[in-house]
Amino acid sequence: MVSKSLKARNSLLSSTKRQLEILSNGIFSEGGLPKFDSNLVAYELNAPRPLKLEILQVNVGYMCNQVCAHCHVDAGPDRKEMMSRETMELCLDVLKKTKVKTIDLTGGAPEMHPDFLWFVTQIRLTDVEEIIVRSNLTIIMANKKYHNLPHFFKQNKVHIISSLPFYKKNKTDSQRGDGVFNQSITALKLLNSVGYGKSNSNLHLDLVYNPSGAFLPANEKILEKEFKKALKIDFNIDFNQLFAITNLPISRFLDYLIASENYEDYMSSLVEAFNPKAVANLMCTNTLSVSWDGLLYDCDFNQMLGLKVASPISHLRNFNLGLLQERKICISQHCYGCTAGSGSSCQGTVV
Amino acid sequence: MKRNYYKSDDLKKFKNITDWNPDLGEKFFEYYNSVFKEGTLSTREKSLIALAVSHVVQCPYCIEAYTRDGLQKGIEKSEMMEAVHVGAAIRSGASLVHGVQMMNVYDKLSM
Secondary structure: OOOOOOOOOOOHHHOHHHHHHHHHOHHHOOOOOOOHHHHHHHOOOOOOOOOOOOEEEEEOEOEOOOOOOOOOOOOEOOOOOEOOHHHHHHHHHHHHHOOOOEEEEEOOOHHHOOOHHHHHHHHHOOOOOEEEEEEOOHHHHHOHHHOOHHHHHHHOOEEEEEEOOOOOHHHHHHHHOOOHHHHHHHHHHHHHHOOOOOOOOOOOEEEEEOOOOOOOOOOHHHHHHHHHHHHHHHHOOOOOOEEEOOOOOOHHHHHHHHHOOOHHHHHHHHHHOEOHHHHOOOHHHOEEEEOOOOEEEOOHHHHHOOOEOEOOOOEHHHOOHHHHHOOEOOOOHHHHHHHEOOOOEOOEOOO | OOOOOOOHHHHHHHHHHHHOOHHHHHHHHHHHHHHOOOOOOOHHHHHHHHHHHHHHOOOHHHHHHHHHHHHHOOOOHHHHHHHHHHHHHHHHHHHHHHHHHHHHHHHHHOO
């Protein structure tokens, strides 16, 4: 089990340039698998273009209490990148200026940010309809200062989206670390106890499933049924929806794929599972991703690969939605992860 | 050059059997895909049956395909191994039950 980020280990793969080189060469060089852009041409599909901006996904920093083996952020306790309050205020300005419906807070563990409570409270004062917090669950149990988070989330009508790779201990702990499953179950019970995930409540608690290995997720609805049944019978836990998310070949998951000699087969299975119908619904078409330092990206994955928006507007401080909407979305071979099978996004499947 | 009768990449070429007989090939895949749809049995149960049968018929392509399928469906390794034992038990039982035939013949021919 990894205990440090790639960055702290000085791994070659902590370089985004190196990751992009791997994704554009090897199996994707001449005569191998088609590159994502040529595949779109082969299927006579237009490259994804920005549609109406609906979601602002804000990554408040890469610090996390966990070091998950598959993390595309390379997050961990050793990551110190953190959004300043000034940049948070710029995010609030964007929310006030635009008609963004949803703000999606992610990390790292966003709750570890010292201004997290302030930021959520300020967002609630804007017209944003939905505040999503991507919580890893264990953070709620990690320290006494976080124990009140379920009540805080409830007060601010936060929509919780939490990772739980599997409804059994062994697969969850193998991906996310020893003890993670039991702590996650305790946190889910706490969230249930304040009303989250209950059928008669408007407090939404969704779970995220992602495969614990070099394979693609199965049908989201069937997995949801199994998760619901198992968590109810074993722990009396309720939740709303399950999102099945495909692991993208970025950062620590890319490192795992290469080290386990699964990289080429995994990329082949993503390409083989290419679903042209998923292209129209890619999340990069209605989302903008903001990094801790205020830079703008088409999605969180592009952020982790350092692929900034292809626009003269690349930072929150000179935000101009009109100009941003004219940009081309940056694509590379990792995009196959979002178009495989039923497609994949931060809200689960897209087809 | 190393030659093998089985090549793992051939699994990806399975669909090519339709090239030489589209009518029968397409009928087969249509049937195959229908069989594995959610029905009275869940897709999970069908995947475990397929895994057990894959071992009984000793098909390396099928073993790879249904181990992968099982992982995707969240089937645990303990469940997979139990399924393999079910297949193995039926296979060995099918051999052993013929022991009755041996006993019958033996008794009939012996004084």
